[in-house]
Amino acid sequence: xxxxxxxxxxxxxxxxxxxxxxxxxxxxxxxxxxxxxxxxxxxxxxxxxxxxxxxxxxxxxxxxxxxxxxxxxxxxxxxxxxxxxxxxxxxxxxxxxxxxxxxxxxxxxxxxxxxxxxxxxxxxxxxxxxxxxxxxxxxxxxxxxxxxxxxxxxxxxxxxxxxxxxxxxxxxxxxxxxxxxxxxxxxxxxxxxxxxxxxxxxxxxxxxxxxxxxxxxxxxxxxxxxxxxxxxxxxxxxxxxxxxxxxxxxxxxxxxxxxxxxxxxxxxxxxxxxxxxxxxxxxxxxxxxxxxxxxxxxxxxxxxxxxxxxxxxxxxxxxxxxxxxxxxxxxxxxxxxxxxxxxxxxxxxxxxxxxxxxxxxxxxxxxxxxxxxxxxxxxxxxxxxxxxxxxxx
Amino acid sequence: xxxxxxxxxxxxxxxxxxxxxxxxxxxxxxxxxxxxxxxxxxxxxxxxxxxxxxxxxxxxxxxxxxxxxxxxxxxxxxxxxxxxxxxxxxxxxxxxxxxxxxxxxxxxxxxxxxxxxxxxxxxxxxxxxxxxxxxxxxxxxxxxxxxxxxxxxxxxxxxxxxxxxxxxxxxxxxxxxxxxxxxxxxxxxxxxxxxxxxxxxxxxxxxxxxxxxxxxxxxxxxxxxxxxxxxxxxxxxxxxxxxxxxxxxxxxxxxxxxxxxxxxxxxx
Ligand SMILES: Nc1ncnc2c1ncn2[C@@H]1O[C@H](COP(=O)(O)OP(=O)(O)OP(=O)(O)O)[C@@H](O)[C@H]1O
Ligand SMILES: [Mg+2]
Numbered sequence: 322x323x324x325x326x327x328x329x330x331x332x333x334x335x336x337x338x339x340x341x342x343x344x345x346x347x348x349x350x351x352x353x354x355x356x357x358x359x360x361x362x363x364x365x366x367x368x369x370x371x372x373x374x375x376x377x378x379x380x381x382x383x384x385x386x387x388x389x390x391x392x393x394x395x396x397x398x399x400x401x402x403x404x405x406x407x408x409x410x411x412x413x414x415x416x417x418x419x420x421x422x423x424x425x426x427x428x429x430x431x432x433x434x435x436x437x438x439x440x441x442x443x444x445x446x447x448x449x450x451x452x453x454x455x456x457x458x459x460x461x462x463x464x465x466x467x468x469x470x471x472x473x474x475x476x477x478x479x480x481x482x483x484x485x486x487x488x489x490x491x492x493x494x495x496x497x498x499x500x501x502x503x504x505x506x507x508x509x510x511x512x513x514x515x516x517x518x519x520x521x522x523x524x525x526x527x528x529x530x531x532x533x534x535x536x537x538x539x540x541x542x543x544x545x546x547x548x549x550x551x552x553x554x555x556x557x558x559x560x561x562x563x564x565x566x567x568x569x570x571x572x573x574x575x576x577x578x579x580x581x582x583x584x585x586x587x588x589x590x591x592x593x594x595x596x597x598x599x600x601x602x603x604x605x606x607x608x609x610x611x612x613x614x615x616x617x618x619x620x621x622x623x624x625x626x627x628x629x630x631x632x633x634x635x636x637x638x639x640x641x642x643x644x645x646x647x648x649x650x651x652x653x654x655x656x657x658x659x660x661x662x663x664x665x666x667x668x669x670x671x672x673x674x675x676x677x678x679x680x681x682x683x684x685x686x687x688x689x690x691x692x693x694x695x696x697x698x699x700x701x702x703x704x705x706x707x708x709x710x711x712x713x714x
Numbered sequence: 715x716x717x718x719x720x721x722x723x724x725x726x727x728x729x730x731x732x733x734x735x736x737x738x739x740x741x742x743x744x745x746x747x748x749x750x751x752x753x754x755x756x757x758x759x760x761x762x763x764x765x766x767x768x769x770x771x772x773x774x775x776x777x778x779x780x781x782x783x784x785x786x787x788x789x790x791x792x793x794x795x796x797x798x799x800x801x802x803x804x805x806x807x808x809x810x811x812x813x814x815x816x817x818x819x820x821x822x823x824x825x826x827x828x829x830x831x832x833x834x835x836x837x838x839x840x841x842x843x844x845x846x847x848x849x850x851x852x853x854x855x856x857x858x859x860x861x862x863x864x865x866x867x868x869x870x871x872x873x874x875x876x877x878x879x880x881x882x883x884x885x886x887x888x889x890x891x892x893x894x895x896x897x898x899x900x901x902x903x904x905x906x907x908x909x910x911x912x913x914x915x916x917x918x919x920x921x922x923x924x925x926x927x928x929x930x931x932x933x934x935x936x937x938x939x940x941x942x943x944x945x946x947x948x949x950x951x952x953x954x955x956x957x958x959x960x961x962x963x964x965x966x967x968x969x970x971x972x973x974x975x976x977x978x979x980x981x982x
Contacts, residue, residue, distance in 0.1 A: 326870070329870075337854075343853075
């Protein structure tokens with residue numbers, strides 16, 4: 322007796338289940354195939370959806386728990402003042418705030434306008450941006466940071482020079498000023514949803530702008546909840562009857578997008594789950610046929626001392642075995658499919674995320690459970706039969 | 715149940731058929747008064763056992779109120795024409811079926827008092843079956859088939875030893891790993907007998923156990939039965955074969971659901 326045989330001997334229900342699975346090869350193969358398809362449907366749809374979501378977020382950029390505050394529709398200035406910024410800072414408590422100035426400028430090349438660009442004014446650019454080339458000086462007082470798209474367009478590198486022309490207000494009068502700046506750094510490509518997206522912009526120190534004019538203030542909250550509280554507090558402070566500031570909670574949007582993706586994914590996985598229900602029905606059918614076919618055999622088992630529960634156990638072991646084989650194969654196939662999806666969407670075949678793996682494992686578990694459940698009725702029918710009747714043939 | 719026609723069966727002791735060579739043929743039945751012939755509890759006994767089948771509104775009386783008793787170590791042959799109720803009686807002895815009326819007692823306990831689980835347990839512990847058409851499990855090898863009644867005990871090593879030993883005694887030592895479809899009728903029969911013995915039953919029930927065997931193999935089986943009766947196991951076998959009937963300690967002649975204690979056994 323080999324150790325393997327001995328092992329099987331310790332699980333007699335599985336010994337018989339295994340032999341029975343092998344006996345009706347075609348039928349077992351078909352049952353395994355439907356389970357496999359069901360598991361793949363759930364796993365691939367779920368994990369593929371997750372990969373799709375990730376790829377979307379990659380282009381969108383990170384949407385943190387930020388609050389953006391800007392001038393509201395009833396604000397006569399049309400911008401936020403230094404006093405407003407101070408108030409916002411006070412109301413937001415410990416949260417970091419980034420006041421942002423903004424203007425439009427023309428890029429001058431060889432004395433003529435080559436295009437327009439946004440100018441951002443911030444004091445702490447490292448709060449908002451990542452650097453691709455060059456570096457931002459520790460005490461940044463002059464020089465410009467260039468967004469990646471503009472850097473490509475005007476062929477700007479750290480050290481190159483760029484001439485910008487814009488209209489500023491000086492002593493209540495509009496003045497055209499043209500300045501030449503040295504490029505300190507080229508900023509990394511940012512996502513579409515990033516705050517104060519620098520791709521098509523130049524970033525300058527705030528002293529290059531009007532003192533008292535802020536386009537917006539970004540409040541960096543720790544999480545969506547504090548972001549929400551801060552947003553409420555700011556609205557309460559500024560907005561009475563009149564809408565002096567507008568507040569935009571980015572965390573809200575992130576949640577909504579997340580939720581939308583989740584619902585769509587759930588819906589698709591639900592469709593996948595239907596295929597596993599169908600698979601369960603097919604397992605039930607297979608087991609029912611087996612129960613009828615093996616009526617005599619089961620009668621013998623009952624006659625030689627197998628209890629009803631023993632018969633149920635053997636039949637369930639068989640159903641579960643079919644489900645387990647189907648689920649394992651299905652899991653493997655799913656991983657392969659998800660690798661292809663990952664490769665297409667994320668550019669990395671083995672970038673399985675935890676959420677994606679959850680769908681794969683979930684599909685496999687569902688496959689086994691569905692088979693087990695599907696086996697219950699046939700097993701009970703087989704066990705219920707009186708052995709005398711079964712043995713009469 | 716026992717109307718005057720069918721009569722209180724088996725009043726007198728049944729003489730063993732010619733040549734049975736067994737001196738003391740215990741009566742197949744004891745009518746109330748002289749029941750205390752033997753002090754030992756019978757392994758199984760029945761009083762006024764009736765079995766009726768209702769099919770399509772029609773009632774078939776397969777057993778018409780018979781009494782029986784089987785003692786430990788006895789070799790009883792049940793003979794009778796086809797349809798006379800032999801298998802029905804054997805099912806009753808094997809706790810596979812309960813009588814429509816009358817009492818069947820296994821080792822002194824009324825089987826009616828057993829629930830399904832207890833019946834199953836008793837079948838496993840005390841009774842071995844050899845079915846009329848073997849009923850081997852096609853997916854299991856010869857030795858695994860013999861092991862079936864013990865598989866759930868999870869003692870694979872010991873079970874394998876017992877099963878191998880039994881098959882060797884049946885002359886199938888070289889067929890352990892063969893599947894039923896690779897065995898001849900007689901070989902299947904012997905596997906079925908080995909399976910019936912694997913749990914060391916106190917009562918062995920066999921429906922036509924030598925039907926497919928040649929004389930030599932049949933003799934081997936009968937010798938085996940003889941050996942186990944010496945160990946106190948009761949053997950009850952249905953047979954159409956005079957040869958087997960002659961081998962038995964006692965012959966019960968079933969005709970049309972009643973026991974006939976004729977000297978001439980009606981076989982075939
Ligand atoms: N489940 C059943 N339903 C209806 N009638 C039955 C049933 N089982 C047995 N019978 C009837 O009971 C009678 C006795 O049947 P049984 O199988 O005991 O005969 P037997 O003596 O074993 O015959 P054989 O020698 O052919 O095996 C027969 O008339 C049979 O038709
Ligand atoms: Mg019969």
